[in-house]
Structure formats: C-alpha cells, structure tokens
Amino acid sequence: MKFKQGITEKNIIVKCSADKILPFSLVFGIYIILFGTISPGGGFQGGVITASAVLLLYIGYGYSTASAAVKQEVLRVCEPLGATLYVILGLCGIVLGSVFCRNVFFNDGKIGDLVSAGNITFMGWTVGFKVLTGIGFLILLMLGLLAPEFKKTKDPDYELMVDEEDEEEGGDE
C-alpha cells in the first residue's frame, strides 16, 4: 500500500477557485449559524459549511499554509468550550425554576428578529461554534497525515523528511 502524498503542486485554477469560494463559504456558514433558529438551517449545518474553508485552504495552498492560517491549538481548546457553554445555557432553565434545556429568556425582540426566540438562539449559536471548531480541528488532524514532509519508512512510525523544495515553498509564501 502506497502512502499517499499530500497536495504539493499548486494549480492556478484550483488556487483561484479556492480563493473565490472561501469567503462565500465563510459568510454563508456563519449566516446559517446565526439565523438557524428562525430560518431553515442550524448549528450543525452551518458549522460544517464554515469548516469547509479549512479544506478549501488545503486544496488551494497545501497543508503548510492551512495549518499556519488556522491554529490547531485554538480550535482544540474552543471545541470543549462550546460544549460547556451549551450545558451552561441548558442549566439556566433549572436555575430559573424549570427543567433542563427550557426556553427561559423569551421576552426579547419581535418575531423574526435575530435574537427573538430566547435561550434557543444562544444554544443554537453554541452548537454552531462547537461544530465549527470541532470539524475544523478534525479536518486538520486528518490532513496532517497527508502532509508532504512526512513519508512512510520501514518503521511503523513516521519519520521526518525535510525536503529542500518544501522549505523553499514555505519561504516564498
């Protein structure tokens, strides 16, 4: 079984289309997260759409640029933070005298406003934040195995193979 090499060649067509699609995917995904409670969509779908920006970065520019643009440590910390925020917002129902995940802050805004559904809106945002960071971190983890500076040798573990081309490409960018 061959060990697949990651994307190293930068085709101009792929690069330009990644440039064009990336801001639209970011804006569209964040829109779906924000308006998930009053329109079709939701946290999961918007989070996955937003996390596809990482994949577009990898397709257009390779793993080095993608991992430099998106900090893995920040995503790793932010994902459990989103889950914790969801649990805290769910516990607000118990604190204010009802059951878990009860809609409590409902007397704000008119119908159709961004913040009009009470606690449900914020819970949808936390789910979107959590899925965004989690899927982005997962994509970066899996693409790390395809990174071109790693090559499978006779040992079961991966050894570091630093090529001169990679260093030059990193210097140009």
Place this chain on the structure above:
Amino acid sequence: MSKAKQAVAIISVIVVLLAAVYAVVFAYRNIPVTYDGADTNVVDLYNDPQSYDVSDPDGVADIIVKENLDKTMAVNNVSAVVFDWRGFDTLGESFILLTAIAGSFVILGIHRKKKNAGKEENKE
C-alpha cells in the same frame, strides 16, 4: 448443511416479507385516515400562529403547533423541538462529535508528537 441453512433463511425472509405486505394492505384498507392535511392553511399558520383557528376537527397538527409555540415561546417549531423538547438529544449529538474528535486526536496524536520532536531535533 449449508444448503439447509440457506433454505431456512430464505423461507423465513419470505414469510416475514409476506407478513409485512399483509400488514400494510390491512392497514391501508381498514384503518381510517384521521388527518391528511387537506384543510390546513399553511400561510395563515406561518404568518400568525398564535391566533390560528383550531376549531376544525381536521386540524390536529394546528393544535400541536399552537400548543408548542405557546409553551416554548419560540418562533420556529423545528428549533423549539430540537433545542427545547429534545435538548438532551442535541446535547448527546454534540457529545458524540466531541468523543469522536477526542478519539481521533488520541490515535492521530502520534503524528503530532513525531512532528514536534523532529522540529526540536532539527533546531538543536
């Protein structure tokens, strides 16, 4: 031996399928239709769900929608169900994702450790 097992399996599958077909035909012929959604005015229901007329006996779904919006004080019924009535379900879904990412981080963490170790060695 294997042929006998295969024959038994095929016969049992056929019997189950025949029973299912019979049940579907029986339900289609004998069980009356209580709600088919013919008299539901979706536009009025969407525009003004609080004051929609639910006196129609065909409007069970309207009653459900109105009660749902009254109890949860939400705007969208789907988000009310997902985040209020079934909040534990959403919590479990997000924790499934958290567990999957934690597992893949543990498995693929070898790669990250190797990478960092290699960089440190090169720097030294």
